[in-house]
Amino acid sequence: MGIARVEAVFHVRSESQSVEARARAIAIEQSVEMPLEAIDDPAILREIAGTVEGIRDLGGGLFEVRIGLAVATIGADAGQLLNMVFGNTSLQEDVLLHDVILPPELEVAFAGPRYGLAGLRRFVGARGRAMTCSALKPQGLAPERLAELAGRFARGRIDFIKDDHGIADQPYAPFAVRVPAIAAAVRRASEVSGHPTRYLPSLSGDLDRMRRQLRIAREEGLVAVLIAPVIAGVATLQVLAHEWPGIAFFAHPTFGGAARISPALLIGKLFRLFGADAVIFPNFGGRFGYSPEMCRALAGNATALNPRLAASVPVPAGGMTRERVPEILDFYGPDTMLLLGGSLLATGAGLTEATLAFTEAVARHEQGPG
């Protein structure tokens, strides 16, 4: 019986004659971080030191390098997982972290989303269809202006309305003033529309400040919030998802794409593992540079069947327009949530009507060949 290991899959740019040495160096860097010959304890060499599990030539000077890392070095701490799979190696220019394969016991320990795809659908009564989302912006608006926008989105029967991720706790719209105002506006509009639109405020600051914000959200009857795991710290998402069972967590990718780490891995797989019920990411063809293949891999990671982890909802976003709704739904299928922000807001006085057209287009979409 071997040691339980996490497998980290790197893409390494290297000469073919030096790639084996490079792989061994990565295995050391991400585990014992010192020369093996200076380690006199055989148990550490056997059970703790990283192992080269495989090297494959991908062509063009690129190699896939698979490194085994002892589960014992990680435990069930999200931050320590990032630290062990890509901590120091993130500082080396020739390496990209492509994937991480976890043993089942670690998936069980991390637990993943509490609500996920099925839970978010229940919140908004969406049966077998894609969900819809929009964003409150621009930042700088006062709470009553944001509340008014939210009410108009809700009258358009949108499923979720999120704070723009730039909206934090600024003096022009403090969390404690903004969130009750917006929540009330959404409640009133939902009573009129008959659709249970859900508002999710954006958390910011340190863990304690986020807890204060969550208490306000709970007092307002909200069921979901937005968090930016790479800025907040992934352990912050992990602990909040654990200690707030009544709240679903949407993960925003801000600052996360900065990494030389595959977005499909970080956003689709790891944010899910750490407890995100929905993961927002830049759709292809918008104002960000992700390819259709990367988006498909990311959504695939978020929703892949796993008996130990609920699916996260993939939320493509970023400069999309209503005209693209059929194409996007054909691409992602119904297990998704579409986020349109600026293109709805740009309709000005026609916001509710534009939102209705968006939500109806999603609701009546017949799945294409996909």
Place this chain on the structure above:
Amino acid sequence: MGIARVEAVFHVRSESQSVEARARAIAIEQSVEMPLEAIDDPAILREIAGTVEGIRDLGGGLFEVRIGLAVATIGADAGQLLNMVFGNTSLQEDVLLHDVILPPELEVAFAGPRYGLAGLRRFVGARGRAMTCSALKPQGLAPERLAELAGRFARGRIDFIKDDHGIADQPYAPFAVRVPAIAAAVRRASEVSGHPTRYLPSLSGDLDRMRRQLRIAREEGLVAVLIAPVIAGVATLQVLAHEWPGIAFFAHPTFGGAARISPALLIGKLFRLFGADAVIFPNFGGRFGYSPEMCRALAGNATALNPRLAASVPVPAGGMTRERVPEILDFYGPDTMLLLGGSLLATGAGLTEATLAFTEAVARHEQGPG
């Protein structure tokens, strides 16, 4: 009188005929995140929307783009600063964040290091000389083995001993067992050596777990700890530096180099701003790819004279050997701390003697032309 702004300096890969539009798009992305023509509030256009402050051709298809971002959108929250200067733009492949220039009031609000260069020197009685540091590893060692190593380092009159950044709270060396054992060994050895060697344990997990770890550190009389700001969340460093006035914070770069953000900015300037008393970074010529120019810029940012911010200690590290001590000291000057880990540990039975040779080489070094 203008609006108080943070200036974010990007390096953008672009065609020259499209760079102005690209710059405007970045200014929008990092502020209001919606088309300006859809904003009907003149105060938001004037006071909140990002501004293009300058564009300069750097040659070779690269442009320096300077964007002004309203201080009002940031406040004094470290996470929100990262969010506003590079949140969504980090997801775009053609852009690197090169620098951030803060108005004085924001530097005052963030406060920076409490101890910094002068404070850490006082802790170890180092007058006008470079300081020394080593690391306890490999991980997998039991507390008594780590304590024994620490005692031998301390008998070699090293200034600081840190946990390897991979050492967290694993079952083979739990924080609550390891830290008292190591602290006791260092105290005993310091009494023998007469040198006040300081041990710094590595914090891990979420904010609450770090606070529990800090309480243990304080009970053991420790004066410094190690934290990884990009993994912990920069707001976690910020709040801990504020609420633990008796503790100095060393920042580890793990996972931080993953970003398309200049290390000189992230590690040298921003970690300092957020309260790191010392910043560890990969030295040139070791096993990481930073250039001498990048290291000089990073150390320069950490120590640049600033009436509002104490200097952070630049701590070059990563695969260095004793033979390089004179060269490294000539390069960085005395306002630095040298970190040698594996190359000392590899001496095995000669660890104390090797450490003594290292600390003496640093102490007697006559500054070269630098």
